[in-house]
Amino acid sequence: MDYYIDALGEMCPVPIIKAELKMLKLNAHDRVILTTDHNCSTSSVTNHFYSKYRYPCEVKRLDDGIWEIIIEKTA
Amino acid sequence: MAEVVIIRNRDKTSFSASATLFVITLIGYELYTLHNYAFLPYIFGLAFGYVIQRSRFCFASCFRDIFVIRTASMTRALLLLLALTTVGFAIINFLPGQAGLAVTGKIYPVGIHTALAGIFFGFGMVIAGNCVSGCLVRMGEGYLMQLSTFAGLLFGSLLGAWHLDWWVSVMITPSWTYFLPDLFSWPGALIIQLSLLAVLFKLTAKIDGVSDPLALFRKQQGVPIWSYGTGAVALAVLNILMYWLWGKQWGITGGITHISGWAANKMGIPAMNWWYFNNLSGENVAASFLRYPLIFLSLGMVGGSLFSSLINREFKIRRPRTAKYICAGLAGGFMMGYSSRLAFGCNIGALLNGIGSLSVHGWVFGLFIFIGAIFGGKVLVRYVIS
Numbered sequence: 087m088d089y090y091i092d093a094l095g096e097m098c099p100v101p102i103i104k105a106e107l108k109m110l111k112l113n114a115h116d117r118v119i120l121t122t123d124h125n126c127s128t129s130s131v132t133n134h135f136y137s138k139y140r141y142p143c144e145v146k147r148l149d150d151g152i153w154e155i156i157i158e159k160t161a
Numbered sequence: 162m163a164e165v166v167i168i169r170n171r172d173k174t175s176f177s178a179s180a181t182l183f184v185i186t187l188i189g190y191e192l193y194t195l196h197n198y199a200f201l202p203y204i205f206g207l208a209f210g211y212v213i214q215r216s217r218f219c220f221a222s223c224f225r226d227i228f229v230i231r232t233a234s235m236t237r238a239l240l241l242l243l244a245l246t247t248v249g250f251a252i253i254n255f256l257p258g259q260a261g262l263a264v265t266g267k268i269y270p271v272g273i274h275t276a277l278a279g280i281f282f283g284f285g286m287v288i289a290g291n292c293v294s295g296c297l298v299r300m301g302e303g304y305l306m307q308l309s310t311f312a313g314l315l316f317g318s319l320l321g322a323w324h325l326d327w328w329v330s331v332m333i334t335p336s337w338t339y340f341l342p343d344l345f346s347w348p349g350a351l352i353i354q355l356s357l358l359a360v361l362f363k364l365t366a367k368i369d370g371v372s373d374p375l376a377l378f379r380k381q382q383g384v385p386i387w388s389y390g391t392g393a394v395a396l397a398v399l400n401i402l403m404y405w406l407w408g409k410q411w412g413i414t415g416g417i418t419h420i421s422g423w424a425a426n427k428m429g430i431p432a433m434n435w436w437y438f439n440n441l442s443g444e445n446v447a448a449s450f451l452r453y454p455l456i457f458l459s460l461g462m463v464g465g466s467l468f469s470s471l472i473n474r475e476f477k478i479r480r481p482r483t484a485k486y487i488c489a490g491l492a493g494g495f496m497m498g499y500s501s502r503l504a505f506g507c508n509i510g511a512l513l514n515g516i517g518s519l520s521v522h523g524w525v526f527g528l529f530i531f532i533g534a535i536f537g538g539k540v541l542v543r544y545v546i547s
Contacts, residue, residue, distance in 0.1 A: 095482030097290040097306060097489075098222070100546050102230050123479050125302055125470070128384045129217040134232045136379075137371045145383040150174060151303070151470070151477025153384070 087112075093122045094152075101127045102134050105157060109135075112159050120155045121148070131155050178471040185464045192457065199457040205403045206461020209411065212399065213298045213462070214469040216392020220292035220508040224283055224534035229542065233365035237377050238389035240362045242397050246517035247354055249401030251347070256405070263340060265408055266518030269505040271525050272336030274328055279529025281500035282507070286530070287537030288545055289313070289493025290486075293413050293507040296494065297459055301466025306481040306490045311417075313494020318414055319421035320495075321502025322437040328503060329436055339521035350519050385473055400513070409454075410517070412510040413462070414501040416455030423450030437502065489545045 089108055093101040101122045108118050120131065132143040135157050144156040185207065192200045212218070222235040254262045262268070286292050289310045291299055296314065299307040341350035366372040377390035387395070400411045422432040432438055438450075470476040481487055501507040504526050506515065512530065515523020 095480055097481065097486050097546070098219070099226060099230055099290075102232075103542075103546070106230065123477055125214070125475055126217045126219060126222075129381060129386055129389070130219075130222065130226075130232075130235075132381045133234045133379075133389070134226075134230060137234055137376055138232055138369045143381075145381060147384065147474070149477075150474045151479070 088117045088119055091118060091120045093120055093124070093127070096122070096124060098124065098126055099130065102131050105131060105135070105155075109141075109157070109159055114159055114161055116159050118157045118159075120157070121152070122155060123152045125151070127155065128153050131157070174471060174474055174476075177476070178468065181464070181468050181471055185468060188460075188464070196452070196457075198452070199454050201403070201407045202409075202454040202458035203461040205399060205407070205411070206458035207465035207468075208399050208461075209294070209396065209458075210298055210301060210462035210465025210467075211469045212387075212392060212395045212465075213294060214302065214466040214475075215473075216387040216389060216395065218389065218392040218396060219295055220512070221286045221290060221295060221534075224531050225287045225538055225541075227365070227368050228535060229287075229538045231368055233368040233371070234377065234389055236368075237362055237365050237371075237374070238393040240358050240365070241377065241390060242393040243513065243516050244355055244358045245394065245397035246400055246513060247351065247358075247519065249397060250404060250410075250517050251351055251519075253401065253405050259405075260408065262342075262518050265404075265410075266340075266520065267410060267412075267506060267510055267514040267523070268338060268340050268518050268520040269511075269515070269522045270333050270336035270338045271520075271522035272332055274332045274336070274503050275522050275525045276529045278500040278504035278511075279526045279531075280533035280536070281496045282504065282526070283530035283533025283535075284537040284540070285493040285496025285500065285533075286508070287493070287534045288489045288541055289497065290490070293417070293497055293501065294462065294509055297413065297462040298466040301463040301468075302470045303476050303478045304481075305479060306486050309487045310490040310494035313491040313496075314414070314417050314498040315421040315424075317495035317498025317500075318418040318502055319425055319432075319498075321499040322418050322422060322432070322435055324499075325502055326436045341519040341521065354516070354519060400517075410510075410514040411458075412455050412506060412514070413459055414498065414507040414510060416453055416457075416459040417498065418502065419450050419453035419456055426450060485545055489541075 091104050105118050105120050128145050135141040141157050146154045192203050223239040226232045296307045296310045378388045380388050404410045425432040504511040511526045
């Protein structure tokens with residue numbers, strides 16, 4: 087199942103914390119879809135989930151300075 | 162939820178990017194012809210801003226994320242940057258025609274003031290969500306929150322410069338200055354410092370389990386951004402190159418303090434009589450607050466970040482989600498501004514270049530930034546972002 091998180095206007099490291107807290111409650115193959123306008127998140131969120139948990143992340147650009155980061159819980 | 166696709170007027174963005182490039186070039190030309198002393202720092206400022214914007218290099222993350230979210234990618238990038246800077250500065254030290262690190266390096270007294278400054282700086286950096294260099298880059302990217310951080314930096318550094326007379330007489334003058342090559346000889350100092358950095362690099366694997374050093378260079382697909390490792394290498398190269406060509410190392414808060422000193426002077430506060438402006442600028446400051454070269458470096462960093470975010474279509478005016486962030490930014494900026502006067506620099510001047518210049522005060526500052534960041538992290542999680 088997909089879970090949407092709105093992190094627009096948040097400061098660092100709130101987008102990561104929001105996504106991680108949600109992630110802990112999910113089952114395998116659920117996805118968190120994070121909408122963010124923080125430039126750093128395009129790197130920090132993906133780095134965090136990929137290097138720490140090996141969860142694949144995908145970054146999609148929605149508009150100038152707005153992204154959608156899709157994180158899949160693999161296990 | 163259906164996929165949101167927003168079509169935006171492409172012409173508007175490319176117009177803004179071209180206009181920015183035009184203004185950046187115009188300022189550069191103006192400085193080159195009329196104020197040549199400020200030209201090199203301005204150009205390097207543009208490059209620093211561009212690199213930090215592209216690579217998302219973040220000093221706040223280096224200290225905060227190892228315990229707030231238990232990730233150490235950025236910390237490893239900082240350790241790489243410190244190691245490269247150390248080696249680069251050491252090579253420049255021995256090049257003919259160079260004054261050497263003992264003269265032009267960031268080597269300052271270390272004492273209780275350094276520890277207090279570190280705690281203050283670390284705390285401020287975490288609650289503001291960025292360091293001093295990060296604040297300038299975020300401003301270029303269109304963040305409104307960082308305007309309050311910048312205001313805090315201006316006030317904090319002014320108060321720090323004012324109080325510095327007292328700190329100098331009570332604490333800084335009696336403190337000792339330790340330059341590692343004086344203590345252990347050059348080869349010894351380099352071996353000790355690089356081994357320490359390597360050990361810390363190894364230890365970071367205990368935090369997030371990432372033991373492959375090349376993970377630092379992993380590139381994220383889908384967005385045109387650089388890896389943290391690439392950012393570290395580029396920042397090291399720029400800093401070393403600037404030191405070689407200009408004879409001075411990267412610095413920011415000196416410029417910010419001179420802006421607030423100028424404003425205070427205009428308002429009738431006799432800032433030019435303070436120890437900070439008398440001793441560190443070494444010229445007739447009443448007339449030349451705004452001639453301080455690091456002001457142009459800071460301006461360049463904002464410009465470089467603005468240009469980079471525009472051409473990569475990442476610029477956006479961002480409003481903070483709650484008013485709490487504005488207060489946190491202001492308070493954090495104030496603490497960083499004040500403490501960077503005590504430590505003779507911010508995360509760049511005192512931490513990066515202090516350690517890069519093999520000065521013990523850089524290490525002590527870094528250690529206490531870490532302690533301040535632990536407190537800051539607790540306050541951030543409990544009060545700011547809850």
